[in-house]
Amino acid sequence: MPMEPGMSEHDPADAAGEQDAKPDGKEGIVADAKNVADAKNVAVDTLKGAKTAGLAGAAVGATKGLLKSRRGRQLLAAIVVACLLVGAMQLFLMMSLVGGARSGLEAQQQGVSAQQVLDAGVDSADLEVIMDSAKERGVPWHMLAAVYAVQHASGAQKGAYGFAQTAFDDGLSETDSEDLEASSDWVAAAMRNALEDQDGYNAKADIGTGGELDPDGNLTFPDQEVSDALIREPYGAAIASLPLTGASETWAGQIVELAIRWRFGLAGTIPGSCPTTGAPPLPDNLSFTITAEQMANATTIVNTGKSLAIPEQGQVIALMAALAESTLVNLDHGDRDSLGLFQQRPSTGWGTPEQIMDPVLSSKAFYGLADHTTNPGLVDISGWESMPPGEAAQAVQRSAVPDGYDRWEPDARLLVATINGTAPPPGTTKHYDIGPVKPATQYLADFLGSMFNIETIYGWRESDPYPDHPSGSAADFMVFSDRAKGDALAQYAMEHAAELKIKYILWYQRSWNAGDPVGQWSPMEDRGGDTANHKDHVHITITDESTPVTDPVVDVGPVQPLAQHAADVIGPMFDVTEYVGYVATDYFVEHPGGVAIDFVVGTDSAKGDQIAQYAMEHAAELRIAYVVWKGRYWHLDDTIGQWKALTGGIDAHTHDQSVHITSTENTVATSCGPSTPTTGDWVNPLPVGSYTLTSPFGWRIHPITGIRTFHAGQDMGTGASTPPIVAAAAGTVLVAGDCGCGYGNLTTIDVGGGLVMYYGHQSAISVTVGQVVNAGDPIGTVGTTGASTGNHLHFELRQDGEPVDPIPILAAHGVTL
Template sequence: MLRVMKKLLWIGLSIIVILTGIPVAALLVIATFSTQAAAGCLTYHHATTTETGLLTHAEMVDRLLQLRLGSGRPTITKEQAENAITLADVTRDLGAPRRGLEIALATAIQESQLVNLESGDRDSLGLFQQRPSQGWGTSAQITDPVLATRAFYGLADHTNNTGLLDINNWQNLPLTQAAQAVQRSGYPSAYARWESIAQDMTDILGPDLAASTNLTNGESRIDADCAASASVTVASFNILGAGHTDGKSGSGLGGGENPSMPTWDVRLPKAMRLVESAGVTIAGLQEVHPPQSKTLSTRYADRWGMFPTNRLQNKVIWDRTAWMMTAARLVDIPYFHGFDTPMPLVQLTSTTTGQVLWVWSIHNPIGARKYRVEALQRELATMTDLKATGQPVVIVGDFNDSNDAQQASHCILTPTLTNAFGGASRPCRPRRAGPGSTTSTGTTSPGPPHASTDQPWPTRSATTPGHRHDPGRRQALPTPALDHSNQARDCGAGPTTNGRVAYPVPAGYIDSDRHNWHATGSHWSSWHTGTDFSAPCGTPAYAAHAGAVEIDTTQVWAGTWLVKVTTGPSSLTTWYAHMQALEVSRGQKVTPGQRIGQVGARGNAEGCHLHFEVHLENGSIYGSDNVDPSTWLAQHATGLRTG
């Protein structure tokens, strides 16, 4: 059985909760603390009732996912749907009418395809491709979907730029004129093409919005008197991956089978009932295998938000009625065998008080201690960077270090964080014995049913410094926090990632991945050897990693060129096919994210797309080293998205 160490640790608070050295099958740790927000905070919410004709959040997402932005385009992605819902929420909270949402959606589709881009033309960023150099705010403010939408409307404290509600008679202008009055684009007529889809989306998102309004500049329906002190209950829960109880030996990814435990479909509902009955509104989850992830993102999506929604096993979930995600990152931490694995770091904002809180869900590797030490060093560096924001931070997770003595997390992390159950770094003292310890400010409760966890249930209280979601004072996540994964290390990773891996298409098309590796059909002589990213012809194609360029012009199926980026014989090599233009030459050295060509439809291709393959040992097209590129990218590339 696994020996795990479960923790909740705060920075910018007075308490950490730590549980250590306990053999468990699945373990839940819960802590409760209070938040104290200043007056004048902003309030946003997701609709959860149909009293005014609104769909539930899950129904909105489901309906949006059936739409396409245009003929021949893929259906809308979950990311695009969530961003559209955010636009609708802000529109509603500002009291803007239906026409405002239509214009905002059409503008965001034209500018970013409803993807919160981290790059663009010159210094353009975010959903609306606003520019710091043009007075739209800092990079962090512009890439905050809520603040960017408020800025588009002209009701954001962080910018004085003209917004939609500042435009005289804006409701009666043609959509493209109204959008252009705000955006000042070099393509002023481009917004018109999206009016129809924007109207369809508004039918789903805004049936309660007024047809028109007398709202004028500077007015808002946000209640400025929302000072509050609220209790926040955070959980850390290793829910035991589905592969540990599926009856298939070796599918548990390091932990093996656990025949004494029920299958995941029995355990997950009990786990969620346990979390909900405890009043938890935020949780970090570990070992979320694909069937569990799919169930969380469907059956529980009406109440619980989740990041990320892909195959990564660590998640942060939050009660949508209490919190909304206002920023998120994936930070690489060494996991099994030292390979970097992205771990979710999420900024949540209270829907009632505006309180801002960062939550990081991590899972450190079992096995070689050196990898855990490296993981802790990166975690401490990132948490220290976050401290500069002045916002409270919680790190939750499975640390796997019960036998690491002076190199355990309660020693390495406590120079910056406080340990609720004791422990300190100078000199390093272990935490107080057992999760059943009773302290002056926290107690434990009896453990829940064995089907969910076989451990007692520590609780702990703390107070956060007041820090509301104030657009005039909000600070960016410092850049160094995203760079600690690139520090020199001895993790035995070999050339697989070469330190950094990028998606081969711009961020706006990452979710167009068809996940069709190993597909069969009349198009292929055996099976499909890569995955296809749908993107318009002419879209940039990027090198996924560093290496040397090889160009093969004999592969008719690939089009004019089959481009390979290789790290050497018997080493990682990636393939790129169907491109309509080439921007590199044979033997050229490229870096991750460097442009190598343009998406096309040449060779054996139907429609514009980039065919992408991963060969771990530079093998042949059907070689045993040909691996699922979608999985490989999810494991290695999520933290570095090209723009």
């Protein structure tokens, strides 16, 4: 066999190896003896070590034994080398596995995050482009995706990201602005450049720094300060500086919060993502087809009644009167000198023509709580609450057709239920004729009857051993022999007793009262047959009123009932001794309107934190719209604990020493952020030529008080005329009604990007809270309500809560006042 190059036929190394491997003769015997001795020494030392220190001692003993012989030392060296090799291989394998696992987890996390973005409405192909651009420019893709999603949801018009003019001034071309890849790269580069100018920016910092998911999957920030310093502050400032439509600190803060939630694989609220399909549908179950104008007037009548603490029955009577007299149209004519919604006559003491044509004032006059007339109204009629509604309306109106009101009662009740938020959505339920019951009872019948396919429901009846049916407070859902259906209906009613305003339930010879544990029935006495024992029907009685009615516990002035209730619940619970409730004049409208409470805590920040946390957790039941505390605000739609930065230049309103809450009848969760402009350019709020600019934005001598004050808007005087007012930009109505403050009849519209438009002193309002309007949609009529010296529109803009001059902002949108 030929040898390999460099080897001799008898290589010494090979020979030595062979001899060691196969000793023979004397040398072999000696070698074996030495091996036995060495092994004995190792065994003895191992056992000694084991007796004194267990496994670790055994290892040390074995090592000592090996060191006592040459071959032992050779063997030990070989063992060490082998261990090092094995350890290195294990370490390499472990690192590979860890790296693979980490990559797998990161990929999984990326996938979860991406799915949240897709669920938010971003197209998958668009997201791929955004991810690539973010990676290329070295910015977190979650941030760039959040910017895109917010701008896309807002309907921003210029380019893929809603670019402001300054972007084009900086070199962005119209073509690139429309191309998603080019515009994403441009925005990502602008974001990175802006980030590098921020002191706290660290390119290697994960945007989830400082946060973690608790065992229940809730996002918490044990290291809030670190998150603020490394993520929120630098990214917020950088994104706020982007040349995009609507960019502001508040807008940027919302984007950062959204991106962080996506980073942890959580869903987030996109500002501007509410459906923008126009005004909500009008009721479709009336005896006539109602118009937007009629619905707006009905809303004014009902809301005026609520502001005067008129119960729902009184609101129904008022609508019956207005339906009969004017079909809810604010008529400028009538029999002889009759005018307005209620056809009131100046010649018989109901007020001047101007006062009668004002829907709010005429409603107050009907209710009997107006300052401009001494004519008796509803509350002046003795026993009106127990009268048939038509008779009560006639007692106020003294009509020549006294029975003309009765036919309008079903429509009036449905309208009251719709306006007060107790009516089911149009088209989703059928209407049951159960007589002249309370609106909440009618809603209950329509809602549960449709849900459980009930054929027969009994409501009002003139005589009964118990007062529930004659008072219109009860409904009987006939299930006959279908025990399972009755059980299901009763179970649902118990689970939703609060929202359905249920007082108690009777079913299958058992009773359940609101406040009892769900399913905890109490037995009833045997009354005889199946009907008497409620075995063929589920009986439900509603509460008397939807608003808590109790004597005030704390003194916060003449505030609205829900605000009083919130003060009474929260204040004593946290030993609050100082409050700010009703204030006659204030920078904002909430305190004069009686819907806000400030819980003063001074320097006790811990107490303030507790109050704010409780208010957020119980916002739905206390009808709390938002909370302000330590320069931050929280809205009912937000995740509990998810604060946003409060902007604006008024120190007293950062609430560093008091927790501010606003609680109103119109508080509802929308499950999405405020709507923003979707279609159309901005327009003039008044017809061109119908007004003159009478008082500009800025400091002035107040025309009523004579004191030098800051005028937060632009007054547009119209002389003797009262032209229609239209929305200057698209958005969502936040306030619509008499604010109880200097603005008089006020409409505010959130148009997105932190900008809210105020329309003050209106004579009539034709929109409702929550309605989405487009630019040019009618919202009301010029008037002189509130602190006013004549017909004019007070037009005001507030950016992140701070008044700004309307003229240059409108000019930037092509509108000249």
